[in-house]
Amino acid sequence: MTDFLSGEQGAVAIAGAVKSGRTTAVAVAQAALSRIAAADSTLNCFTAVTAERALQEAAAVDSAIGRGEDPGPLAGVPYAVKNLLDIQGLPTLAGSVIRASAAAPERDAATVAALRKAGAVLLGALNMDEFAYGFTTENSHYGVTKNPHDLSRVAGGSSGGSAAAVAAGLVPLTLGSDTNGSIRVPSAFCGVFGLKPTYGRISRRGAFLFVGSLDHIGPFARSAEDLAAAFDVLNGPDPGDPVCSDLPQEFCLSDLTKGAEGLRISVAGGYFMKQGEPAVFEAVTAVAASLSASHVVELPEAARARAAAYVITASEGGNHHLNDLRTQAERFDPLTRSRFLAGTLVPAAWVSFAQRFRTWYREQMREVFKNTDVILAPATPCPAIRAGQETIVLDGKTMPSRANLGIFSQPISFIGLPVVTVPVHVPGRMPVGVQLIGAPYQEAKLLRVAWELQSRGAVSAPVSCP
Amino acid sequence: MTVLINDPAVVAEITALHTRYEAALIGNDVATLNTFFWESAHAIRYGVTENLHGAEEIRAFRQGRPSVNLDRTISHLEILTLGTSAGIVNLEFVRPMDGTERHGRQTQFWYRFPEGWKIVSAHVSLLPGPPSYLDAAAGQIGVPVHPANRSAVSDDLNGIRNIARFLMEFPLQQEVEAATVFKP
Numbered sequence: 001m002t003d004f005l006s007g008e009q010g011a012v013a014i015a016g017a018v019k020s021g022r023t024t025a026v027a028v029a030q031a032a033l034s035r036i037a038a039a040d041s042t043l044n045c046f047t048a049v050t051a052e053r054a055l056q057e058a059a060a061v062d063s064a065i066g067r068g069e070d071p072g073p074l075a076g077v078p079y080a081v082k083n084l085l086d087i088q089g090l091p092t093l094a095g096s097v098i099r100a101s102a103a104a105p106e107r108d109a110a111t112v113a114a115l116r117k118a119g120a121v122l123l124g125a126l127n128m129d130e131f132a133y134g135f136t137t138e139n140s141h142y143g144v145t146k147n148p149h150d151l152s153r154v155a156g157g158s159s160g161g162s163a164a165a166v167a168a169g170l171v172p173l174t175l176g177s178d179t180n181g182s183i184r185v186p187s188a189f190c191g192v193f194g195l196k197p198t199y200g201r202i203s204r205r206g207a208f209l210f211v212g213s214l215d216h217i218g219p220f221a222r223s224a225e226d227l228a229a230a231f232d233v234l235n236g237p238d239p240g241d242p243v244c245s246d247l248p249q250e251f252c253l254s255d256l257t258k259g260a261e262g263l264r265i266s267v268a269g270g271y272f273m274k275q276g277e278p279a280v281f282e283a284v285t286a287v288a289a290s291l292s293a294s295h296v297v298e299l300p301e302a303a304r305a306r307a308a309a310y311v312i313t314a315s316e317g318g319n320h321h322l323n324d325l326r327t328q329a330e331r332f333d334p335l336t337r338s339r340f341l342a343g344t345l346v347p348a349a350w351v352s353f354a355q356r357f358r359t360w361y362r363e364q365m366r367e368v369f370k371n372t373d374v375i376l377a378p379a380t381p382c383p384a385i386r387a388g389q390e391t392i393v394l395d396g397k398t399m400p401s402r403a404n405l406g407i408f409s410q411p412i413s414f415i416g417l418p419v420v421t422v423p424v425h426v427p428g429r430m431p432v433g434v435q436l437i438g439a440p441y442q443e444a445k446l447l448r449v450a451w452e453l454q455s456r457g458a459v460s461a462p463v464s465c466p
Numbered sequence: 467m468t469v470l471i472n473d474p475a476v477v478a479e480i481t482a483l484h485t486r487y488e489a490a491l492i493g494n495d496v497a498t499l500n501t502f503f504w505e506s507a508h509a510i511r512y513g514v515t516e517n518l519h520g521a522e523e524i525r526a527f528r529q530g531r532p533s534v535n536l537d538r539t540i541s542h543l544e545i546l547t548l549g550t551s552a553g554i555v556n557l558e559f560v561r562p563m564d565g566t567e568r569h570g571r572q573t574q575f576w577y578r579f580p581e582g583w584k585i586v587s588a589h590v591s592l593l594p595g596p597p598s599y600l601d602a603a604a605g606q607i608g609v610p611v612h613p614a615n616r617s618a619v620s621d622d623l624n625g626i627r628n629i630a631r632f633l634m635e636f637p638l639q640q641e642v643e644a645a646t647v648f649k650p
Binding site for chain 2: 301303304307308310311314322325326329330337338339341342343344345346347349350352353354355356357358359360362403415
């Protein structure tokens with residue numbers, strides 16, 4: 001019985017145990033609260049723990065089971081969310097102090113509501129870079145979230161709390177957001193699975209946006225099946241999000257065991273084979289070998305796609321905060337302040353060009369996907385950097401670290417392609433991540449490949465709790 | 467009393483000193499530059515961004531100055547000597563700064579001490595330039611950039627500019643429309 005109370009357990013296993021009466025949702029929630037109490041003062045994943053709500057939600061799940069009702073596919077699964085997602089009654093900080101005094105939302109974000117409806121149990125809100133503008137979760141207001149695999153290193157960002165909480169086994173499932181890599185970078189750094197869905201596939205209603213043109217919400221977990229189980233309840237249309245797709249809800253979990261059978265898998269060449277440390281390319285090679293994938297595809301003008309994403313991010317991000325930058329710029333995190341200010345001043349000529357370039361690049365990538373189903377690429381140029389590390393050396397060139405951690409993730413999210421990041425662990429080394437990139441709305445294929453790799457032992461997300 | 471104005475021998479001496487000073491300045495040859503100023507608490511150097519009182523402050527400034535972008539072109543030079551112990555160098559120069567050409571001027575008063583010619587006081591200033599893009603845009607958009615943040619904002623804007631320039635080099639066809647997210 002106690003097995004289901006350990007931090008090693010995944011979401012699907014917990015839901016099965018809760019539904020079959022081998023454990024209770026309340027016991028699972030209490031065990032998660034104990035793990036958070038024991039470890040989070042060290043890791044700093046949580047900015048709020050919603051213990052009361054968790055125990056109420058868990059009790060409701062147990063009551064439903066007692067009445068013979070179906071509590072949902074994620075019955076009793078503890079989860080937590082990046083603190084830019086609305087939680088009823090709790091100010092949505094988005095990593096800032098400016099929003100600490102904002103009115104608490106009257107309802108949950110669409111994704112939080114969907115998980116609740118599926119029987120999952122909310123444990124709290126998670127740390128992030130201020131307003132999601134960063135790749136390290138070094139937050140000057142709420143502290144650095146530490147990497148569970150090496151406490152001197154960052155968890156990655158901006159959804160650092162989401163990745164670290166899963167890596168440390170505090171909860172088996174979390175939600176984060178990804179604009180330029182904010183799910184994929186921390187997934188890679190913390191060695192967990194992360195899903196950035198197709199743009200518009202998962203509702204962003206009730207999320208405090210960073211860059212509306214590029215923002216996605218998605219889950220973190222320690223296995224392909226947990227990621228699929230979460231995606232299945234999260235995806236689908238929502239009139240409350242203006243960019244949410246009208247495509248009907250899709251269910252991937254039951255198809256996972258089809259694996260990589262029949263899928264054409266390629267490795268991204270050129271841009272994605274330069275400017276990285278050997279460890280990240282070795283991981284791509286290992287994953288490709290496991291899948292017998294040898295075909296190399298070029299993603300045309302990927303460097304310019306990254307540049308265009310950078311320009312749109314600066315401008316839209318800055319404009320989103322225009323009022324606060326006018327009246328209370330000094331309350332921004334010093335790590336984001338000057339970038340947001342600079343973003344307000346970006347000329348329209350660059351932004352319009354970047355948005356038009358997006359159309360061109362999308363057409364090119366549609367051509368690429370005529371001949372392949374899944375493309376492999378590194379998630380980051382290096383494993384987790386140390387807290388406070390200002391530079392990284394890539395191809396012998398010293399570069400600012402924080403601005404360059406997204407060089408491999410930005411050209412992909414720029415046109416909203418779905419990505420599953422899979423974790424590669426080599427003993428004695430920090431984990432690294434490999435992006436499985438798909439055509440729009442092909443999350444199911446990516447999850448199947450992730451499951452295949454997991455079955456073959458090529459990828460895994462072992463718990464590491466200090 | 468008649469004053470000896472622009473005695474050719476004295477003018478030649480000051481001209482040679484000016485030439486050496488200019489070479490040391492552009493090359494940021496701090497050791498040589500330090501030999502020109504009068505070794506006295508009365509020495510003054512008003513720079514474009516700094517007021518330096520006394521030889522010690524002048525030396526300290528030279529020592530800490532980054533040796534980048536010091537090049538300048540002299541557009542007008544006037545050397546005046548009065549008697550055999552006083553000389554004034556007035557010059558106008560053009561210097562590239564932050565991507566624009568800035569016009570400046572410099573005045574040096576030289577005096578012949580027992581140990582040789584030394585600069586007693588100097589003044590450098592710039593004519594008002596065009597407003598920077600940062601300041602102009604911040605003014606138009608109504609975003610005050612606090613002086614404490616200005617340098618970091620300028621660096622970030624330059625970073626975006628460099629990335630945008632690379633993007634804008636792409637030969638995008640005119641008929642390509644923006645990828646809109648607006649659904650009416």
